[in-house]
Amino acid sequence: MLIYKIFLADEWAALRRDGSTEGAPIDVADGYVHFSTAGQAPETAEKYFAGIEGLMLVAVDADAAGADLKWEPSRGGALFPHLYRRLTMDDVVWAQPLPIAGGAHQFPAGLEEASR
Template sequence: MLIYKIFRADEWRALRAEKVSQGAPVDLADGYIHFSTAEQAPETAAKHFAGQDDLMLVAVEVDRLGDALKWEVSRGGAEFPHLYRELRLEDVAWAQPLPLSAGAHQFPAGME
């Protein structure tokens, strides 16, 4: 199963350069890295990245994260995946741009 993290371009560049990331400022403040499932990702984009361009959608295989990944109740009572360690570049299954078109982010077809 894949989970997803939306990175701003500078955050993605930093992960690629440094090979690890503690996440975005909200992740640092909360003490874990926020992820979303395929079903949750569009709402996450709309709520936290509305109107923002130059984003990257990063997919991570759940099995790579081990016990550091916790599923916790968050927005609307839904369980969201939270990573309680740094994200390593080697954890990333794939990454691709998340374009903005007519005010909405365009997610890739076939996200699982």
């Protein structure tokens, strides 16, 4: 199963440059890297990244993350994937821009199906 992280442009550039990251400031503060499932990612984008251009959607294989990935309750009690270690470029399965059209971020077609 793929899980997803939304990065600001400078955060994505830093991950590519450095090869690993502790995540965004909220990740550092919480002590883990926040991820979303395919079904959760659009709401995450709307809630935390509304109107922000230049985002990158990064896919990571949940199984490959191993024991460092924990599924914990968050918004509305839904379980969200949290990575309790640095995210590395080796973890990234794919990454692509998350453009805005019609006032909303446009996720890749077939995101749900591709993540199963």
